[in-house]
Each structure stands twice: as C-alpha cells, then as structure tokens.
Amino acid sequence: MAWYHLLVRRYWRLRKPLTLGVRIIVTDEDKGVLLVRHTYVKGWYLPGGGVERGESFADAARRELWEECGAEAESLSLCHLYYSEREGKRDYIALFHAGQYRLHERDGSDPEVAEMRFFSWDELPEELTPATSRRLREFCRRQFTTDRW
Numbered sequence: 001m002a003w004y005h006l007l008v009r010r011y012w013r014l015r016k017p018l019t020l021g022v023r024i025i026v027t028d029e030d031k032g033v034l035l036v037r038h039t040y041v042k043g044w045y046l047p048g049g050g051v052e053r054g055e056s057f058a059d060a061a062r063r064e065l066w067e068e069c070g071a072e073a074e075s076l077s078l079c080h081l082y083y084s085e086r087e088g089k090r091d092y093i094a095l096f097h098a099g100q101y102r103l104h105e106r107d108g109s110d111p112e113v114a115e116m117r118f119f120s121w122d123e124l125p126e127e128l129t130p131a132t133s134r135r136l137r138e139f140c141r142r143q144f145t146t147d148r149w
Contacts, residue, residue, distance in 0.1 A: 004040075006068060010088075021093045023048035025079065025139050026071060026101055033136065035125070036068055039114045043129040047071075047137075048093075048117070055124035057094040065098065068113050073101040079139060084149035086131075094128050106143040 023046040024148070026034035035044040047068045051060040058076055065071045078094040107118070119125060138142055138144045 017089050019089050019091045020051035024096045025060050026098045033118040037115040042128045044125045061096045069116050070104040070106040072102040073098040080144035082149040
C-alpha cells in the first residue's frame, strides 16, 4: 500500500490536479479528541479524506467518519476552509467539528486505518502530524488564522 501512495504523489506533482478533501475534529467531553493512524503513512491524523464526485463537503465528512471510524456524526459544523499544495496537488480542505456522534463497532474492513483512538487534550500523541497539531490548536483557541493547511 505504501508504494501506491508514493506513486500517486509523483503523479500529483506532474499533473497538479485539483482535489477536494475533508477533515473532522470529533470531540467528546470525557474522552478528548478522536485521531486515526493510517496504514500507509506515519503519524496520527484527524479522520477524513477526499470528496467524491457529486458529493458535498458535509456528506464527504459524514462518509469518511463512518468509513474510517464507524462513527455517525449527529451534528456537524464547518470550522474553516483551507488550501494546500503540500503533496504536489491543489487541495481544498474543509475542516468540520462533530461534537455529537454515535460510535458503532468497527468491522476492521477499512484497510487504510491501522488504529483509531481518543486522546485527552493534555495527552496528545508525540506522533501527531504538524498539520493536525496546528488544526487542533486553532480549534481550541477558536481562531483560524490561516487559510493554508
């Protein structure tokens, strides 16, 4: 799976496609914030992924949250919109917050997610990706000061 991810990144660098993505901050008063670790890259991330053809940003956020975490967002609010060229593509990312959700038993069929876990706000993992760390700091301050991912 890692070789495929590298191949796709090289393609993006050559073609510079326009992509749409979502990330979701799932919070729980008792448990903290939900993060995922993927099978093909290192670090802990916010759940999320790409927006499919004909899908709204909010629908994509709900689908990705279900696919990656087995969670149903009962409430979803848009936090901020970002732009990124980090992976060689022109990527627009919508950041959502899900403060109410229903967690269902995962069947383990998603080959992309190695692990998902809630972390308390004062014990976030060291392997948190830089972008995820920035988004969580902005969310806690309720100040989204940049439009760049």
